Amino acid sequence: MTEEAQAIPVVSYARISADTAKDGHGVDDQHAVNDQTAARLGWTVVHRFTDNDLSAAKADVVRPDFEAMLEALQVGHLADGQTIKGVIVLVEDRLTRRPGDYERFVEALTYDEGRVFADSKGSKDLYNEDVESMGLFGVVISKMEVRKMQRRQRRSHRRRAELGIPVGGKRPFGWQDDKLTLEPAEAALLAQAVRDVIAGKSLRSILLEWRDAGVKTINGNEWAHRSLKLALWNPRVCGWRKHNGELVRDANGVPVVGRWKPVVTPKEWMAIDAIFSARTGLPTKVDGTVLDPRVPNYLLSGILRCGRKNWEDSVCNAPMRASANPRFSGGFQYVCPSRSMGGCGGTARNGAKVDEFVTEAVLAKLEERAALAGPRVGPWGGESELERLKAKQRKMLQAWQDDLISDELFFPENQRMESRIKELRADQQRHALQQQRATERRDDIRERWFSGRLDVMQKRAIVREALHAVVVMPAGKGRAAFNPDLLVPKWRD
Template sequence: MGNTVTLTDEELDMIKAGLLIPVAGYARISKDDEKDRHGVKDQHRDNRVNARKYGWIVVYEYEDNDRSASKPNVVRKDFETMLVALRRGRTTEGVEIRGVIVVHEDRLIRRPGDYERFVEEFTLDDGRVYADEQGKKDLYSDDVETMGLMGAVISKAESRRMRKRARNNHRRRAAEGKVPRGKPRFGWLEDKITAHPVNGRAINKAAKDFIAGRSTASITLEWRRKGILTTEGNQFKQQTLALVLKNPRICGYRSINGQLVCDEKGNPIVGEWDALVTPAEWKKIDAIFKARRGKVVGPSGETAGELGLREPKYLLTGLARCGKPKADGSLCLTRHRITWVPKHSWHNYSCQPRCNGGCAGTARQGPAVDEFVTEAVLAKLEEVTAFDVTDVEWEGQEQLDDRYRRLSALKTQYASGGISDGFFFETVRSLEVEIDRLRGEQRKFVLSGQQALTTTANIRERWFADDPDVALDLSQKRAFLRLALHAVVIHPAGKGGRFNPDLLELRWRKEIQVPSLAAA
């Protein structure tokens, strides 16, 4: 009869809001499958996973035990029930379904007649979705009829051979830098080789913005505002955008299962499609994501704490620190917290209470501090000649690649019995220590002050712009502040409460090299 899938409240809400399309998953055991339900379980699992890739969700699962299918008139009960559900748009339990997903067409179709009946019921309503492991199919289009009929007459053994061939082919094509078969990819035209004039440039800009410290949330909002949609025609989510940026294909590299495809010498294979960013840019993006994995990114780009906090809403969150001297004469330097002052409708920066490690000894009105710091930083950045640093390579890259190669060579040698346990483990340990150190350096390099300089031109103009396409948003502004400043130390004020900028101490970064006017 089929089973209703238990969904979380969140998933139900997403269906209601139209963010997930509810579909039925169909699975079938045929006579040469294993004796238990394993085959079916796997098919259901794959269906659920694949559905989510398309923004769908399996809400109902049908399965048929078809082991006696050699008899010509065996009835597949769930298949028939599913056809009825398609006719009504709902299962017998009243669960709405707006599509069907199967692992492979040969699970759905036994005989050509099945296919015709299925398509007929399916297309009774508009806008339904269908997919198998090869991707989404438009069952409303004409040529799909013949495709399906073809599929039904190909014997299963044959289709299995074809799939294996396809898999091997996939690897070989990758090694040759050929475009992978399959769906069109966001950023390129239908041929998957030529950069898409709009989306390709959007990726390029997003990459540069991201390297310069802009958050994926903020870039996602820009894309939504501009009406940039996924190849499936959906709005971008933060995670979808992150996937686009993380994928090495944007710089022309190829990966399979998250690993770069390399030649025998360990150099990445360069694909035949247009690169949208430089390899150096992609490496920076990759390093930033890796450094952030599961972490909150702190105000100086360092990672701190677990994910789950929201993005800072104020300009100097994490940058403003307390300047009150402690008993021993050293400064408190605790990060200021934000407090809202309803009387003035503004935020204050103030030292944490003692229980949080602060001294509760300083507080300052937010807008005045923000304005002063903004002016000071803009003035500083304007002094910096706009030198382009996007193509500065990290000098340790070769060393790191070399260590990785040695490690893998060592493992190969060990596996073939060429070296002793003692030598192997000792060498591996020292290589791993070195790799960790180098990767730490790489992260620091990427996250350090060289980030945001790419767009020094017109910062001031964009800082105060009204046009949302031009204006810097908070995450970008904060990136510029972090580029220029370690911290803003707020010294205690006397009585009276007038804002006095002399009590703000800007701790500039040394790395921004400000050329002297005389030299320029």
């Protein structure tokens, strides 16, 4: 019998990831060292298991080859029938960094008698309880080191965020490679997109315009709905930064200003935040397009209200919706839903003619308002309460740290204040949206409306600013001529 036939068949396991690359060993290097160790021990490597760029320290990471190796050890052979009698690794922390994984490995290896295990220092008897305990203790120490590194990394990220220092990685769209200086053409696109969304334009319309203009991401790819939304929603555009999903604030609760040049003002970003936050949780298509039932495709869907009286002598008041009808000049009509859908089903109007009349009425009203006083939105009324709560929270925190108040008093009260502060900040963002929209010039509204520069979403936003609703009064039986007097606008102050 030859020496090759007498050699013990073992498998080699290697893993390389970001947290292990610092030792200079790549996967091929690890397998080469394993081969040398196996030859020195008189073993033969019959298969190599490799998990590239997969951390052994994270519970949610699945290592396919590690799992396949455990399965092979359990049955005693590989998928092709080749018998295996052991495992060889460079060092044990390449194999496992979590106690649970180490216990699973030892159980699989020792499932049968006579199995062998070795690292670059030599063989180890895992059937010996002391050796197994020492290995488990080493895994615990390794896990502690990983947690220390993760904590240091989190503290470093937080410290950089508080100092307003850009993070690593590729440059963001809109900035140059230093992540501080604006890229003029890209920054102008971002700024215009932010203002368009505030004005009511849909992300889909912006995407189509960017694609027609050949605008690409920094990776040279086509812009998608999600990537555009994240770019506009990133507080970096106004000079702020988020960390773990929250704005980075100083001790006084004021957002920390980064060292990079902003694209838009904080108020504009707060308006964007209010818009996107309101859409959170709504269903989306595969491409990320929001399926918001509150955003119809027609100008006055949901704005028109049925004014017909029902059998109880009360007004129907159901929101009317658009329905295709080739008999009308515009190809559609506005109808009151059926009784089963919450309406009366007894009112319908020519869609195109209603749109034409309401459009002219809204434009005239906006022009009148602009001529008289100009659009104004008063200051936000929650500023004093927000500042009072933040000051109270800081004072209570200091008292708790000085042991002047108990945990039972501090934590429930602090949670209530945090909830109220969060509500106030959300209201502040909604007010910023109203303020931003109110500052738009209205003297060219008619030209912009009919030039094709506004899409349906933007036009609906303008109509909503001018009107609460339009009540559609019944026209009687038969096909009567269109009568605009039966449309009753309900204007906003």
